[in-house]
Amino acid sequence: MRECGDCTECCRSLAVYIKDVNYKSPIGKYCKYVKKDSGCGVWNDDKSRHCKRFYCGWLLNEKVPAKYKPNKCGVVFKYEDQNRNYAQYWVNERDFKNSKKSMKELLQLTPARENIRKTKVIA
Numbered sequence: 001m002r003e004c005g006d007c008t009e010c011c012r013s014l015a016v017y018i019k020d021v022n023y024k025s026p027i028g029k030y031c032k033y034v035k036k037d038s039g040c041g042v043w044n045d046d047k048s049r050h051c052k053r054f055y056c057g058w059l060l061n062e063k064v065p066a067k068y069k070p071n072k073c074g075v076v077f078k079y080e081d082q083n084r085n086y087a088q089y090w091v092n093e094r095d096f097k098n099s100k101k102s103m104k105e106l107l108q109l110t111p112a113r114e115n116i117r118k119t120k121v122i123a
Protein backbone atom coordinates (compact mmCIF):
# COMPACT_ATOMS: atom_id res chain seq x y z
CA MET A 1 0.00 0.00 0.00
CA ARG A 2 1.29 3.44 -0.94
CA GLU A 3 2.12 6.08 1.63
CA CYS A 4 2.49 9.86 1.47
CA GLY A 5 6.00 9.76 2.94
CA ASP A 6 7.74 13.01 2.09
CA CYS A 7 4.88 14.36 -0.05
CA THR A 8 2.67 17.24 1.16
CA GLU A 9 1.45 18.49 -2.24
CA CYS A 10 -2.26 18.24 -1.49
CA CYS A 11 -1.73 20.54 1.52
CA ARG A 12 -1.07 23.42 -0.87
CA SER A 13 -2.70 22.38 -4.15
CA LEU A 14 -6.19 22.35 -2.71
CA ALA A 15 -7.88 25.17 -0.89
CA VAL A 16 -8.23 24.45 2.81
CA TYR A 17 -11.05 25.54 5.06
CA ILE A 18 -11.08 24.41 8.65
CA LYS A 19 -14.38 25.51 10.05
CA ASP A 20 -13.62 24.75 13.70
CA VAL A 21 -10.89 27.38 13.86
CA ASN A 22 -12.10 29.51 10.92
CA TYR A 23 -8.86 28.93 9.07
CA LYS A 24 -8.65 29.32 5.28
CA SER A 25 -5.71 28.68 3.03
CA PRO A 26 -5.96 29.39 -0.71
CA ILE A 27 -4.83 27.18 -3.57
CA GLY A 28 -1.07 27.40 -3.88
CA LYS A 29 -0.28 28.19 -0.26
CA TYR A 30 0.81 25.56 2.25
CA CYS A 31 -1.66 24.99 5.03
CA LYS A 32 -0.19 26.35 8.24
CA TYR A 33 -0.50 22.93 9.89
CA VAL A 34 1.74 21.13 7.44
CA LYS A 35 5.09 19.87 8.67
CA LYS A 36 7.20 19.60 5.57
CA ASP A 37 9.08 16.47 6.60
CA SER A 38 6.35 14.62 8.38
CA GLY A 39 3.02 15.63 6.83
CA CYS A 40 0.05 16.94 8.71
CA GLY A 41 0.72 18.25 12.19
CA VAL A 42 -2.93 17.87 13.20
CA TRP A 43 -3.84 14.57 11.56
CA ASN A 44 -5.01 13.06 14.85
CA ASP A 45 -7.07 16.15 15.55
CA ASP A 46 -10.60 16.99 14.44
CA LYS A 47 -9.14 19.94 12.52
CA SER A 48 -8.10 17.66 9.69
CA ARG A 49 -11.61 16.23 9.28
CA HIS A 50 -12.12 18.01 5.94
CA CYS A 51 -8.82 16.67 4.59
CA LYS A 52 -9.61 13.08 5.49
CA ARG A 53 -12.33 13.22 2.84
CA PHE A 54 -9.76 13.80 0.11
CA TYR A 55 -8.72 10.58 -1.63
CA CYS A 56 -5.55 11.11 -3.61
CA GLY A 57 -5.55 9.16 -6.88
CA TRP A 58 -1.86 8.37 -6.77
CA LEU A 59 -2.18 7.00 -3.27
CA LEU A 60 -5.25 4.90 -4.09
CA ASN A 61 -4.21 3.41 -7.38
CA GLU A 62 -0.94 1.53 -7.42
CA LYS A 63 -1.27 1.07 -11.18
CA VAL A 64 -0.50 4.74 -11.65
CA PRO A 65 3.28 4.84 -12.21
CA ALA A 66 5.39 5.86 -9.22
CA LYS A 67 6.84 8.79 -11.17
CA TYR A 68 3.48 10.54 -10.85
CA LYS A 69 3.73 10.85 -7.11
CA PRO A 70 2.52 14.43 -6.63
CA ASN A 71 5.74 15.77 -5.12
CA LYS A 72 7.70 14.32 -8.03
CA CYS A 73 5.52 15.46 -10.92
CA GLY A 74 3.62 18.50 -9.59
CA VAL A 75 0.17 17.09 -10.27
CA VAL A 76 -2.39 16.11 -7.65
CA PHE A 77 -5.51 14.29 -8.76
CA LYS A 78 -8.55 12.58 -7.37
CA TYR A 79 -11.01 10.23 -9.02
CA GLU A 80 -14.48 11.57 -9.66
CA ASP A 81 -16.32 8.29 -9.80
CA GLN A 82 -16.14 4.85 -8.19
CA ASN A 83 -14.98 3.17 -11.37
CA ARG A 84 -12.07 5.60 -11.68
CA ASN A 85 -13.08 6.61 -15.18
CA TYR A 86 -12.67 10.33 -14.55
CA ALA A 87 -10.43 12.49 -12.43
CA GLN A 88 -9.96 16.07 -11.37
CA TYR A 89 -6.50 17.56 -11.57
CA TRP A 90 -4.51 20.29 -9.90
CA VAL A 91 -1.24 21.18 -11.56
CA ASN A 92 1.60 23.16 -10.06
CA GLU A 93 3.30 24.90 -12.98
CA ARG A 94 5.39 27.14 -10.81
CA ASP A 95 7.55 24.69 -8.91
CA PHE A 96 7.69 21.73 -11.27
CA LYS A 97 9.23 22.04 -14.72
CA ASN A 98 7.44 19.06 -16.28
CA SER A 99 4.10 19.29 -14.51
CA LYS A 100 2.11 20.19 -17.65
CA LYS A 101 3.62 17.26 -19.52
CA SER A 102 2.89 14.96 -16.58
CA MET A 103 -0.69 16.13 -16.50
CA LYS A 104 -1.13 15.44 -20.20
CA GLU A 105 0.20 11.92 -19.64
CA LEU A 106 -2.07 11.39 -16.65
CA LEU A 107 -5.05 12.59 -18.70
CA GLN A 108 -4.30 9.78 -21.13
CA LEU A 109 -4.70 7.31 -18.27
CA THR A 110 -7.77 8.97 -16.77
CA PRO A 111 -9.57 11.81 -18.53
CA ALA A 112 -11.24 14.73 -16.83
CA ARG A 113 -14.95 15.12 -17.39
CA GLU A 114 -15.75 18.04 -19.64
CA ASN A 115 -17.98 19.68 -17.11
CA ILE A 116 -15.38 19.45 -14.40
CA ARG A 117 -12.47 21.85 -14.27
CA LYS A 118 -9.38 20.03 -15.40
CA THR A 119 -6.83 22.10 -13.65
CA LYS A 120 -6.31 24.65 -10.99
CA VAL A 121 -3.01 26.26 -11.74
CA ILE A 122 -1.09 27.29 -8.67
CA ALA A 123 -0.23 30.97 -8.93
Ligand code: SF4
Pocket residue numbers: 003004007008009010011056057058059070071076
Ligand atom coordinates in the same frame (compact mmCIF):
# COMPACT_ATOMS: atom_id res chain seq x y z
S1 SF4 B 1 -0.82 14.51 -2.66
FE1 SF4 B 1 -1.33 12.36 -2.26
S2 SF4 B 1 0.63 11.40 -1.80
FE2 SF4 B 1 0.91 13.59 -1.60
S3 SF4 B 1 0.53 14.05 0.57
FE3 SF4 B 1 -1.39 14.33 -0.51
S4 SF4 B 1 -2.42 12.38 -0.28
FE4 SF4 B 1 -0.28 12.01 0.15
Ligand code: SF4
Pocket residue numbers: 010011012016031032033034035039040041042043047048051
Ligand atom coordinates in the same frame (compact mmCIF):
# COMPACT_ATOMS: atom_id res chain seq x y z
S1 SF4 C 1 -4.96 20.20 8.06
FE1 SF4 C 1 -3.29 18.77 7.73
S2 SF4 C 1 -3.89 17.45 6.01
FE2 SF4 C 1 -5.21 19.28 6.02
S3 SF4 C 1 -4.19 20.69 4.60
FE3 SF4 C 1 -3.53 21.19 6.67
S4 SF4 C 1 -1.62 20.04 6.94
FE4 SF4 C 1 -2.70 19.16 5.17
